[in-house]
Amino acid sequence: ASRLLGKTVLITGASSGIGAATAVLFAKAGTNILLLARREDALKSVQQACVAAHKASGLKEGGEFAPIQLDVSDKAAVAALWSKVPGSLRQVDILVNNAGYVVGREHVGDIDEAVIEGMFATNVLGLIGMTQLLVRDFKARKSGHIINIGSVAGREPYVGGSIYTATKHAVNAFTASMMRELVDTPIRVTEIQPGMVETEFSIVRFRGDTSTAKSVYAGLEPLTGEDIAEEIVWAASRPPHVNIAEVLVFPVQQASATIVHRGP
Ligand code: NDP
Ligand code: 8X3
Numbered sequence: 001a002s003r004l005l006g007k008t009v010l011i012t013g014a015s016s017g018i019g020a021a022t023a024v025l026f027a028k029a030g031t032n033i034l035l036l037a038r039r040e041d042a043l044k045s046v047q048q049a050c051v052a053a054h055k056a057s058g059l060k061e062g063g064e065f066a067p068i069q070l071d072v073s074d075k076a077a078v079a080a081l082w083s084k085v086p087g088s089l090r091q092v093d094i095l096v097n098n099a100g101y102v103v104g105r106e107h108v109g110d111i112d113e114a115v116i117e118g119m120f121a122t123n124v125l126g127l128i129g130m131t132q133l134l135v136r137d138f139k140a141r142k143s144g145h146i147i148n149i150g151s152v153a154g155r156e157p158y159v160g161g162s163i164y165t166a167t168k169h170a171v172n173a174f175t176a177s178m179m180r181e182l183v184d185t186p187i188r189v190t191e192i193q194p195g196m197v198e199t200e201f202s203i204v205r206f207r208g209d210t211s212t213a214k215s216v217y218a219g220l221e222p223l224t225g226e227d228i229a230e231e232i233v234w235a236a237s238r239p240p241h242v243n244i245a246e247v248l249v250f251p252v253q254q255a256s257a258t259i260v261h262r263g264p
Contacts, residue, residue: 003237005061010034010092012072012130013099015042017199018149018232021225022096023065024049025233030059032089036070037099043067064089072099072126073118078133091141094236095134097127098149100167102205105160116163123167128174135178138187145188147232148175152195152248156257179245188243190235195250196260198222219262220253 009026013019015037023033027050035043035050050065068084070077082090100123103115131146138144153161154168172191179189202213228249235244253261 003239004233005030005059006032007062007093008032008034008089008091009094009096009236010036010130010134011096011098012036012070012126014046014067015039016046016225017201018194018197018225018228019096019098020046020049021229022098022232024053025226025229026236027051027053027062027065028057029233029237030054030057030062031094032062032064033066034085034089034092035065035067036072038069038071040067040069043069071122072130073121075125075129078126078129081133092134092137093143094145094147095130096147096149096232097130099123099126100149101201102161102164103207104205107160108162111163119163119167120170123164124170124174127171131174131178135182135187139185143186145190145236146175146178147190147192147235149228149232150175150191150193152193152250152257154191154193155248158257161257179243186240188240190244191246192228192231192235193246193248194223194228195248195254195257196220196222197225197228199225220260221251223249223251 009031011019011023014023014035023035023046026033033050035046037043044067047065047067054063066086066089072078148171150171151168153165154172157165175189175191182189198217202216203210206212231247231249238244
């Protein structure tokens with residue numbers, strides 16, 4: 001991980017789950033981090049966890065952590081991002097496009113229009129907007145790494161997931177096209193595709209119903225945000241000539257979007 005020393009990482013959706021765990025692991029590896037999400041208080045807690053992790057590492061490189069309140073679906077806010085970024089952190093080396101969510105399991109015909117638009121605005125248009133902003137800079141500097149968080153839902157459609165799986169299929173197509181476009185540059189493009197990760201994801205999906213959210217993982221040991229953070233930091237710390245293109249990660253008791261083993 002010495003390859004990460006002093007690098008600057010931008011993480012969207014850094015206020016909880018995979019994004020928060022990824023921030024802490026990058027902090028431990030001697031990076032600086034821009035922490036982006038909508039909830040400012042939660043971002044401040046993650047910032048404190050990063051400071052503690054960096055301190056414990058004993059590393060002198062890195063250690064600058066800036067929480068920035070940003071809704072990736074707000075185009076004007078994304079366009080004005082640099083005005084909120086401290087001068088010392090304007091040269092980003094690694095972009096982790098992690099912000100995303102699903103609401104509901106309704107079938108086609110019964111899905112609220114605002115829910116459909118919200119998921120596309122964040123998971124697809126937000127991810128594309130952040131990428132456009134950063135990739136211009138990466139091209140000019142002839143360096144950079146874009147790590148997009150897709151999903152098993154970007155490979156496999158499932159009942160009750162029409163909109164969410166469509167957004168993650170879009171992430172997959174966008175990411176793969178961009179990797180092809182950037183083949184003649186040193187810029188790297190990675191897609192991490194998690195299976196079941198116990199974060200705030202299911203609580204958001206079931207509109208705050210924590211017992212239904214908990215039941216998603218009943219009888220099995222799901223992945224944690226830290227498990228996916230390890231894959232992200234691993235991909236980011238490969239030698240510059242190595243591009244981890246795609247990583248599909250399941251809990252050992254999961255074999256597809258819908259095939260899971262519940263029990264010992
Ligand atoms: P969490 O709900 O714990 O985290 C989601 C993060 O995204 C939060 O920090 C949230 O912060 C942020 N976010 C949501 N919408 C926006 C927005 N419009 N602008 C900025 N930030 C936003 O879930 P996970 O950590 O599990 O999810 C992270 C990613 O992983 C998502 O893209 C998800 O689709 C993907 N994923 C998750 C899986 C799982 O099983 N958990 C499996 C496969 C993929 P805030 O509310 O403060 O804005
Ligand atoms: C999250 C995993 O199976 O709920 O991307 O779609 S799933």
